[in-house]
Amino acid sequence: MSPDRQTIREDLSAYLDGELSEPRACEVQQALRDDTALAVEFEALRAVRDRLGRLPRASAPAGMTQVVLERIGRPGQAARRDGLTPWIGRVAVAAGVLIAVGIGAALLTQMRREAALRTDTLARAPLPEVVSVSDSDDLAAADRDLYVWRKGKTGWAKLPADGGPPVAQTFDVAAGPAKAAAPVTNLVINVDNASMPAAEREVERVFFSNGFEPLTYEDGRLNRLGKISNRGVTYNATPAEPRRVQFQVVMDKATFKRIVRDLNDIRARQDVAQVPWAQTAASGEQALAMAPPGPRHPAARRSPKAVAAGGDNGTMGAGSRRAPAPAMRPETVGRLVQPDRKDDRAGRRFGGQFAFLVDERLKNTQFWAPRQMPLAATTAPTSATTRAAETIRQLIVILNGVVEPPGPPDGGVEMKSSE
Amino acid sequence: MTEATSKQSMEDDGGRRTIAFEDAALLDRCRQGQTEAFGGLVEKYQDRVFNAILRFCTNRHDAEELCQEAFVKAFENLPRFRRASGFYTWLFRIAVNLTISHRRRGGRVRFHSLDRTWGGDEESRPMGDLLPDHRHGRPDDAAQADDANERVMKALAELDDEFRVVVVLRDIEDMNYGQISKVLDVPVGTVKSRLYRARCVLKDKLRDLMS
Numbered sequence: 001m002s003p004d005r006q007t008i009r010e011d012l013s014a015y016l017d018g019e020l021s022e023p024r025a026c027e028v029q030q031a032l033r034d035d036t037a038l039a040v041e042f043e044a045l046r047a048v049r050d051r052l053g054r055l056p057r058a059s060a061p062a063g064m065t066q067v068v069l070e071r072i073g074r075p076g077q078a079a080r081r082d083g084l085t086p087w088i089g090r091v092a093v094a095a096g097v098l099i100a101v102g103i104g105a106a107l108l109t110q111m112r113r114e115a116a117l118r119t120d121t122l123a124r125a126p127l128p129e130v131v132s133v134s135d136s137d138d139l140a141a142a143d144r145d146l147y148v149w150r151k152g153k154t155g156w157a158k159l160p161a162d163g164g165p166p167v168a169q170t171f172d173v174a175a176g177p178a179k180a181a182a183p184v185t186n187l188v189i190n191v192d193n194a195s196m197p198a199a200e201r202e203v204e205r206v207f208f209s210n211g212f213e214p215l216t217y218e219d220g221r222l223n224r225l226g227k228i229s230n231r232g233v234t235y236n237a238t239p240a241e242p243r244r245v246q247f248q249v250v251m252d253k254a255t256f257k258r259i260v261r262d263l264n265d266i267r268a269r270q271d272v273a274q275v276p277w278a279q280t281a282a283s284g285e286q287a288l289a290m291a292p293p294g295p296r297h298p299a300a301r302r303s304p305k306a307v308a309a310g311g312d313n314g315t316m317g318a319g320s321r322r323a324p325a326p327a328m329r330p331e332t333v334g335r336l337v338q339p340d341r342k343d344d345r346a347g348r349r350f351g352g353q354f355a356f357l358v359d360e361r362l363k364n365t366q367f368w369a370p371r372q373m374p375l376a377a378t379t380a381p382t383s384a385t386t387r388a389a390e391t392i393r394q395l396i397v398i399l400n401g402v403v404e405p406p407g408p409p410d411g412g413v414e415m416k417s418s419e
Numbered sequence: 420m421t422e423a424t425s426k427q428s429m430e431d432d433g434g435r436r437t438i439a440f441e442d443a444a445l446l447d448r449c450r451q452g453q454t455e456a457f458g459g460l461v462e463k464y465q466d467r468v469f470n471a472i473l474r475f476c477t478n479r480h481d482a483e484e485l486c487q488e489a490f491v492k493a494f495e496n497l498p499r500f501r502r503a504s505g506f507y508t509w510l511f512r513i514a515v516n517l518t519i520s521h522r523r524r525g526g527r528v529r530f531h532s533l534d535r536t537w538g539g540d541e542e543s544r545p546m547g548d549l550l551p552d553h554r555h556g557r558p559d560d561a562a563q564a565d566d567a568n569e570r571v572m573k574a575l576a577e578l579d580d581e582f583r584v585v586v587v588l589r590d591i592e593d594m595n596y597g598q599i600s601k602v603l604d605v606p607v608g609t610v611k612s613r614l615y616r617a618r619c620v621l622k623d624k625l626r627d628l629m630s
Contacts, residue, residue: 013614045619057470058466058470060486061469064461
């Protein structure tokens with residue numbers, strides 16, 4: 001056998017596993033085409049590998065977690081290095097000794113259950129309408145929203161930059177005055193299609209590392225925001241749409257700043273433009289805010305009516321001065337189309353218009369369909385260097401920095417509805 | 420590796436990154452003294468570790484004990500875990516080393532029939548316990564599959580340890596060569612050659628089965 005053929009043979013296994021470099025893989029591939037005996041051997045190796053992969057998988061015995069936790073929880077019990085030991089743990093379990101499962105094990109089970117629910121069931125509750133986005137690292141200067149507690153229902157209110165009275169912009173109108181509970185900062189992280197799961201996990205890890213545990217999926221789905229703990233114990237993650245996940249968490253001020261810093265770091269590492277967006281209550285459509293030039297896009301502070309009217313710098317409330325909205329640059333707007341097909345998934349239909357924004361400075365392309373699943377591109381990206389997938393997803397992180405324990409609070413600021 | 424390809428490999432490895440973040444969060448909590456968070460890691464990996472050890476040492480009782488020991492040892496050594504390889508790979512390294520040590524101390528390969536226990540030990544279980552239980556009304560093809568599985572496991576058990584472990588980690592636990600290299604602390608080239616030789620031996624032993 002020639003040395004070349006022998007080395008090819010020895011690489012058959014690695015070729016099967018996809019572990020060869022591309023040039024070497026091409027050489028092996030060619031050899032397999034030219035040499036029937038090699039091809040037969042290759043198929044035999046493949047059969048062996050596949051057969052091994054079909055072996056039934058054994059599960060760890062029940063109670064393994066409890067036994068391990070008991071051993072690591074007891075000094076001396078953990079340090080067993082004399083080889084096999086009698087099954088003291090098994091006897092103890094069999095004798096009916098109750099061992100605490102551990103928060104970690106229960107939490108992971110819960111997270112797995114929630115993950116299964118998340119992939120199988122779309123949340124039915126609508127997302128709270130986000131009034132504004134804060135891109136500023138300087139929280140003191142950020143134009144903050146207020147978390148409104150009104151007769152047990154939640155809503156969002158805007159604290160105008162001119163110091164005027166806060167104006168409520170709620171999605172559930174309730175009679176009577178509302179009272180401010182705590183300041184809120186919203187952070188929107190745009191991610192490209194492929195990075196959504198990783199980015200979502202990164203965000204959750206920020207919460208997890210700071211001691212927050214996820215609210216149950218069902219509570220989040222039913223919008224039981226009141227169950228989010230003001231002691232910084234739980235957070236809510238709601239996958240309201242397959243392409244949008246909203247997080248909400250209540251925490252103390254110190255944690256607030258730390259987490260915002262970490263989330264901004266995640267945001268800065270995303271590969272798509274972080275253009276803030278605003279929502280118009282009047283039309284129910286979302287409009288992309290046109291960001292002025294600069295490495296970071298400042299917050300788009302607009303009232304819905306001002307956007308609908310064609311201009312506002314984001315302040316709200318009676319008597320506030322309204323600056324015209326920046327004009328949409330022709331080079332940044334693609335086609336506005338009316339989708340002509342229906343989407344029966346989850347009973348929703350595509351409708352309305354979507355804008356196709358190209359930000360040549362950032363070499364990214366993104367577009368967003370109002371309240372619907374993002375649509376595929378109908379116009380080829382103008383930037384050859386774009387890495388984003390054709391659809392953009394969003395992580396909306398709503399952080400409530402708790403100044404005082406939430407309500408229903410006494411006193412506070414009287415709110416006026418904008419409607 | 421350029422940044423672009425690095426990023427691409429990270430995206431391709433998105434699943435593993437997702438897992439890594441979950442592990443990192445649990446490990447952070449362990450390091451903060453929340454021992455019970457380690458239970459989450461046990462819960463997550465116990466089946467995979469147990470299955471790998473069982474395929475390697477072929478004795479269920481030993482596998483249970485070794486699996487437990489692996490987790491305990493991992494917990495004890497958490498302060499030394501550097502996260503360069505990922506918790507999953509590091510844990511498997513501990514498990515494999517424990518199993519190899521155990522076998523060197525005198526663990527022997529035993530061959531069982533489907534119907535017989537060995538050694539007269541009341542806590543022993545027949546090899547059939549390792550296979551799905553189709554005793555009631557099982558179809559003929561399931562019976563044949565059980566026989567075939569037994570033959571495959573027997574052939575696997577007859578391999579030398581250094582060859583059996585690479586087969587288990589690659590073909591049963593679906594690790595890539597890089598991960599196996601870290602688990603076994605051998606070069607990737609060694610993983611490649613051992614795996615090839617192991618598969619050749621199995622190919623010869625199971626020739627009639629494969630045909």
